[in-house]
Amino acid sequence: MTATTSGDSALSDEKAFALHFVKGHGTQNDFVILTDPAAHLDLTRSRVAALCDRQRGIGADGLLRVVRSAALVERGVLDTLPTGVAPDDWFMDYRNADGSIAEMCGNGVRVFAHHLRASGLMAADRFTVGSRAGARPVVVHDHDAVHADVTVQMGPVRRDGDSLVRIGDDVYRGVMVDVGNPHLACVVPDLTAADLAAIDFSAGVRLEAEAFPHGANVEIVTTPGTPDAQGRFPASMRVFERGVGETRSCGTGLVAAGAALLAHRGESEGTLCITVPGGRVEVGIRADGSHLRGPSMLVAEGRLRAGWDRPER
């Protein structure tokens, strides 16, 4: 998987003057969306990091490139199409705020699907979004130009044993969960909402390197409460994302937390309603897959100016 390097594809060339972007978020996990069907943009790590920087660029937790799946293979960005992804599917080419590539982004898929519907790139409410972790079927329950309610089928959830993370002087034990990307989901008995809010992520998180050779996202979660009228277990979560830092929500992290919460109850299937700093999302875990349902907002759009990524004079 390599980035394209041809001279006609730089984000800073004359074509970039007309490069349109949309800014959106899913429970305040925010993204810059660039529509680039034929994969002409050269998304180098430093350009993505500059664009996502909240001082130097537009600012976001991540970047979503809207691209035809086949184009990524033709341009050498992907070696082959991931499982279940068809050449004509729209592909969410996801990058973290530091410019690194991640396999999947659950909130990103919700916002991506909303953008496809709101922009007219997709005419149906049910379709499949390609990701590096494979095909992700979505349902856009309702939408307008700004708001949407979207369900994403998040695929299999694999629990891989236990590990720990150090945050400041505290040690949290958790379950290693693979949702296409790696997570350590720590359910902390007796943790109150106030305790959760008081956790200090400012010095980052320290994982066991042998458990996560490629790093991981870390979720700290309260134990599940009494089910609501729809039978959904409530819980609260904060997350520290690989390649980003603390974010106000993380869709794959919510699914990982859901699996860990159910395991904590001695169960393998169920539905949860998890509160994060940026809002509330429904998570369902079943033997044959998982889902994430929640809001998406598209809040702004604009154009990048040519030369935006050149150093200051």
Ligand SMILES: N[C@@H](CCC[C@H](N)C(=O)O)C(=O)O
């Ligand atoms: N915010 C995302 C996850 C994005 C990728 C993650 N930071 C990683 O590196 O795995 C989500 O909503 O799932």
